[in-house]
Every structure is written in structure tokens, then in C-alpha cells.
Amino acid sequence: MAARVVPQKIVKNLRFQKSTKPLTSSHPATAAVAATLLEKQPPRATTPPPPPSQSFSSLDLNNAEKLFSTVSTSTLIRSSAVLHATAIGPMVDVGIWALQSRLLQKGIMKDAVMAVTKKTFFEHFCAGEDAVAAGRSIRSVNDAGLRGMLVYGVEDAHDNDGCDRNLNGFLHTVDVSKSLPPSSVSFVIVKITAICPMALLERMSDLLRWQQKDPSFVLPWKQDSLPIFSESSPLYHTQTKPEPLTQQEEHDLQLTNQRLQQLCHKCVESNKPLLVDAEHTTVQPAIDYFTYSSAIVHNKDDNPIVFGTIQTYLKDSKERLFLATQAADKIGIPMGFKLVRGAYMSMESKIAESFGYGSPIHDTIQDTHNNFNDCSSFLLEKVANGRGSVVLATHNIESGKLATAKAYEIGVGKVNHKLEFAQLCGMSDALSFGLSNAGFRVSKYMPFGPVEMVMPYLLRRAEENRGLLAASGFDRQLIRKELGRRIKAAIF
Template identity: 60%
Template sequence: MATRVLSSPNLLKKLRSFIRPLNSAASSAAAAVSPLNFDEKSEYSTVEKHHPPPPTTTPLDFDDYQKLFASVSTLKLLRSSVNLGLASNDTFVDFGTWVMNSRLIETPLVRDIILKTVKHTFFEHFCAGETAAEAAKCLRKIQEAGLRGMLAYAVEHTTDNAGCDRNFDGFLQSIEFARSLPPSSVSSVVAKITAICPLGLLRRISDLLRWQYKDPSFSLPWKLYTLPIFTDSSALYHTLQKPDPLTPQEESDLQLAHQRLLKLCQKCVQYNVPLIIDAEDTSIQPAIDYFTYSSAIMYNKDDPIIYGTIQAYLKDTRERLFNAVKTAQSLEIPMGFKLVRGAYMSSETKLASSLGFDSPIHNGIRDTHACFNDCASFMLEKVADGYGGLVLATHNLESGQLAAWKARDVGIEKGNKKLEFAQLYGMSEALSFGLRNAGFQVSKYLPYGPVDMVMPYLLRRAEENRGLLSTSSLDRSLMGKELKRRLKSLQFGKPAAAGGMKIEVGTP
């Protein structure tokens, strides 16, 4: 087997700047210098263009709420306002989370009532449906609104090979499903390594990879070529003692898991459908990066097909992203990344504290925002130079505005297929439509599957994104204004397709 490909962990110490940061009116004084402020100028700086002063206007227009929500029905606006209001209520979220984690859910009658209630509220708002047919219907609706879909068959952690095989079949069907739809409607298919490789094995692989980073002489005979996974500031405290080698059974299971992923990659290459690998917590993320990068080395040829996910709330994110991209470029491998903020803040901090280590998460939300914007700027410059691919998955209004300006600044043309903005289905509608109206490609993350199977996803949205959901006030405010406008101009619409009359309020 091949050995690892690693760039020097001290590489960044030679650099004066990591990237040119995104323009921001709030940080214009610092816009000319790097947030990392190294001693020497980077020999790897990406785009040497004149940096204009921070813009005083934005390419995204949120003032014309009639135009923003022109493609959204009045009923959809009403339901969205109600659901977002409930989701931003801490008391309601706490109660719902308690019910779902309590023994009440084990009572058949109570479980049935709860699942039906969830299905007709949060599930319908945040998910694309229970079946592929329902997801296709949802896709058609968002395509009519000028958006695209990221298909996510919503299976989570698995503990055995039988479950992995079932999940693999589901992911494979998702890729086949994407192929059957209009090419412009699906931007990518999403998969979770935790669903096709037993969770315990992912922990073992992560431990072994961490130990090899600490001790490069530590041999991993099963290891394939990969990109850099760690830096000296990465969360290595998960592995405090030298782990035992994989057993023959574990090596066999690893091979099976890798074969599942490679088959998914082969189908995506065959159908030219990008495959995005979702991220998880730091205890198992090294193994996920290993699977992602080793597969990308095999299948990313002219354009990125396999995308990894980078979480900006981790302190080592900038350096890990830089190292991975630099090494991939040296190997002439076009890497694609989905950039997110992250969704395991509470659990990561608690675990690190219990082991006596500092949290791997940035100390404040401002640091996380700065990291996201820095990484976005770095990758936007790469895309402008014709390298790699980028999915900017953000619900943060300022990050969306800054990235839109950065894309224009570095000359990324409208419709560039290597740049996609993305938001979760049912969230940040104003940002999605604003980016769409500005000419960018915008996707919605569309989880689908039976309600009980999608519950972990919904609980994570509630528990891990309280702050995010509470910032939905912009959406609710703009939706409220548009609803008032439509009520003032109440009118009858055209007959519905089924033959009955429907009332549309204020259709433009």
C-alpha cells in the first residue's frame, strides 16, 4: 500500500499572508493585511490584483421583498413564518428535544402522534419528503424558483456492515435518482461516511491516523495516498495512548467500506454528478477526511467530483485547508470543498474540557465568522484562477454579501459551475433568493427519507443551531412585509390545475 502525502507542518510559518481577506466595511483598516500576519510574504498568494476599497453597497438586494419572494406562494410564506417562529423559541425547542429523547417516544400511540405532528410541521418545512418521488416534487418547486438541490438521503450513524450495505443502496439510488432529473436541477448528491462505515471502525481509524501524525514512524500498512489531514493545532487529544493495529476483521471491514465509497464515486463520475462528503465531529473526522481525500485523488481529474467538507469553527481550519489545497495542487488534483461553520459546538467543548484540553472551537462567534470569510476568500481566488470547486454553505447574511462581492472582485462570472452558494431547505430564504437574483448559482440542502429516519437531522437542527434559527428574524420580517403587501392587494388567481379555484394573495 502507498504511504501518506503530507506537506510540512511548519509550512505556514514561512508565509506572511494566508489569503487576502474578504472586504468588510467593519474591518477596512485590516483589509490590506493578512489575519494570520506571518513574517514573510507568501510565495503561494493566489491573486495579485488591486484591492478596491470596501464596497458601500451590496450586490444582494433585500429591500425589494416582493421580488425576493415572487416565486413563493402565500400559503408557503404563512407556514414558513410560523415554523421559523416556533423553531426560534428556546422553550419550544427544549420541550420538543426532551420529548424525542424521553421514554414517551417508546409508547406506540405517543410515538405515532409525535411523528405525525413532526411530519406536518418541521419535517415538511426542513425536509424534501419521505420518498424519492416526494423529493423530486420538491426539486421541481425549487427549480421553478430558480434554485437547485443538493440531494441528501438522510441516514446517519451505523454500527454494522448490514446497515452499511442498506445505506449504500440508498445512496446509490439517490445518485441514480439525480441522473433521472434535469441536469440543471441537481447540483450534487450528499453522502455520510458514518452511514457506510461502522462508527466504531471510524474511531479506530481516526486514532491510528492521529498517532501516526504524532509518530511518523508508526506504520499503517492499509493506508492509501491522501492529502494532509492534521496540523500541530489539530484536536489530537482524542488519542492519548498508542492504539493497537487494526485486526484482520477490522481491515476487512475497512476494505468493504472503502469499496462502498469507491462505487459511489464511480457512479458520480459516470453521471457527472458531484458527490459531497459531509463532516462530523473531531473524534471521527480524520477518518472521514482520509476516505474523502484518498477517493478524490483517484477520481478528481479535470474537475472536482468528490468534495470534502471544511468546518470553519475549528481553530485549525485555515491551516488544514491551505495544506490540503497546496498538496492537491502539487499533485494536479482539483479539490472541491463545501465550507460550513460547523454543528457540534456543545459536544466538542464538553469533551475537550472533560479531558483537560482547550476547546478545538474558536473562542467566539466573531472568530468563527472571520475564519469562514478567510477560507471563502482563499477558495474564491482559487476558483477565479480556474482551480478546484467551492460550495459556500452559509446562512450568515454578512458572509453571503462579502462572498458575493469577493466573487465579483476576482472576476468569477455569473453561472460559473465551480461556485455554488447553499442553504438548508426551509432556512435563509431571503439570502437564497438574494443570491439568486444577483446571478449566482444557489442550492438548497434537501434531506429526504422516512420521518423517523430523519429525526436525528431535525434534532441537530434544533439543538446545534439555536443561534442560527434565532437569526431567522430577517426572513420572518421580510416574509411578514410581503404577506402584508399581498393582503392589501387580495385578488383571485387563475384556476388550479386540478380544476378547482385557488385564491392567491397579491401575486406579482
């Protein structure tokens, strides 16, 4: 995703973004929320500039020496090499082929591939191979003024034995977070795909989609939840009426609920928020169901423990966000949301095409940027005026600047528990340090685990970086500038 600097005159006059069209859904709840939002938008011409004490200039992303003052020269050199390599398309293609090829996954060739991967991609994008190493990485970023999202790097499970093993890993992650300096770990991350068999998530998602098509369709296992779909949500995954869950599937569902509740209870006891990662739309409805039903149970007062994730590259994401927050407000539940752009673009397009439908993802990258900015502005308004929290996970410079200006404008303020910025470990470090230097809470998403276990995550990072870094090169330029300055200082 490209990053470009927003003109100062736009920043000074920032209000709620109107760059995407108003919602036009026939759903009465959605229409009411949209109307309320539109009423809150004053004419752009009458928008006053932020007061001098809240000057946007405090977010400095140009002073490379200040931004990377806490980063060692050896780390900068490695970062520069990895980021340059991942910006070269053919090199990324070869690397992805090597990591996936069966020819290189045996014997000495496998050992060689794993050794190279560990010393390059893994050390750059991950926190370590075990909890001890992850703890050292968390302490390191905390010393630099950042926080860490602790991520046990396992992804998909296919049976209950695997789910139980993964649950133990997530529970241990909470224990690790408790052993680290206070507030150094902002969130513990969980992937529902790791504690619920993938086949069951697909079946549940099909049944939930079918109930959206036909409200008379009864799901006896369904607990209280927030809205999962909007009028514009893609439902093409379910072509024919699915069969009810079997007795074994219902048993597996009960086990999944028990695992998730055990993890939630541990996070409540530790006062450590649990952030549920998003996945592709094949299984996302079931993940949202688990997230929202758990939030209803565990989110109390003004302290969200269970956070959901909204992928704003999906065309229906803004409408779903509005419906979920409205429903949460109605029943008095403080909700926490992480906003991301999304990580499954190629998969989503292929799935939609296989059913003869258009992609559920926005047609242009600018539409995605606009939607992310609109959703972040909406959530900032929500947390400024009521309960709940928001995590703005973005590598986009413009989105970061717009969000900080909005936060100043509406009084969310710096170092506020209601607002956290986040970037992936090894990516957009300049933005992370700039936001932290400006006084905002900033986290790095830090997965840990054996190299082979986190390989799916590394493959996605390599694929994502090809477009992100080749388009912007923002960090590469600043790192190169700082390395040049240090070399001159050492020589002269």
C-alpha cells in the first residue's frame, strides 16, 4: 500500500472524511447510523484549524537521526538489506518459490533454506523462536518507547488435538506477558483458526450466511452476538442450503467455546486485552461470531477485554462496523476494534471469481485508503464521546497523519488508553517511532515461534512487502539516510 505525505492545508482542515459515498443500504439500522454520522459533519468551509497547542507539526517523520536514535547500526544494516530485497519483485518470487517448493524441503537443502530464512526474514519480521526470545524482543522495543503485541505464531488447526496444543501456547503467551515490564505488552493476539478446526469454521460460516439469507433458518447453537453481516456483505460462498451441524460438529463447537472462554478468563484475570485476528471471508463470519459473543460476556464498564478486527479493504466493512458498534451501544457493551487494510486480497478475488461474482475488495487502493480513514475517524469520534477503544493498524503515512490530526482535534489526546497505533514488526518503523515521539501509544505486532511454524506468516509478509515497499520506500530512504550520517560521523 502506497504511502504519501498529505498536504499541510488538508491536515489543518481535517474533518470526518467524505471521500467515500454515504451508505445507501435499505437496512433501517444502517440508514439510521449513516444519517446520524452525516448530521455530525459540519460544512468543510467552516471547519476551524486545530489550536496552536495541538499543532500537527509534532508528528515529525523527516528527522532520521531522531527517529532511529534507539536502533543499533547493525540492526539498521540488516533492516536495510531485508527491506531492499523484499522490494525487488523477482527476488521475492524466487524466495517464495524456495520456501514453498517441495524440492527444497528435504535434507540439507531444507536446512540451508531454513538457515537463510532465519537470518533474514525471520529475524526481521518476528520476535524469536520461543517465549524467552520474544520476551527479550518486547523489552527491546519497550526500551525504544514502543509496546508489543505478543503473537504466538501458530495459524490453522484441523483437529481437536491440534487446537488443544495451540490453546496451551496462547495461555502460555498470557503468562509471558505478565512476566514482562508493566504495560510493555499491549495485547495478546489469538487466531480463532488455531483453536477451532478449520472445517468447522467453514461450516459455521456457511450456516450463518444462510441464516442471513433466510432469518427463519434456526441455529440452535447460536449464542447472543452482534451483527455479523450487512446488507452488502458477500453471501455467495453458500450456494445451497447447508445441513445442520452434526452431533460431532456440535461437540467440537462446545470444545471451541470452552477453549476461547478459558483464554478470555485468563486475560480478564491478567487485565490483558485479547485481540482476535481477522481471516479470509470463507471463515470470517464464524470468527466474528466467536469474537462478539465473547465480548458480550467479558467486556465490562469502560474496559474492553475482547477486541475484534475489521479489514477495511472489504467493501462491506464500514457498514458492518457501524451496525456492530450501534448494537454494542444499545446493550451497553464497550467494544474494542482494530482497523487494518487486509491481507488476503488474492485469495478473496479468486474465491469470488470461482462463484462468478465480483471481488468483495474495493476496486482501487485509494478506495481502500478512503475507507480506512473514514472508519478510523468514526471510531475516534466514538471513543472520544463514549466507551470503547480503537487500534489503528496502518503502515500508510497519510492515514497516520490524518488520524493524529483527528485525535488532536476531538480531544482523544496523547498516551490515551482508548487509542493505540500499531505496525508489524520490521515494517514502517519510521512511522512507529514518529508516532511514539509525538506522544501516542504505539505497538509492534510481534509473532514468535519456530521458523517452520511461522512460515505462513512470513510468506504473507514477503508477498505484502513487494507491493508496499516497492511503492513507497519511505523507511528504506530514511534508513539509508541515517546510515550515511553515521558513517560520516564515524569517519569525520
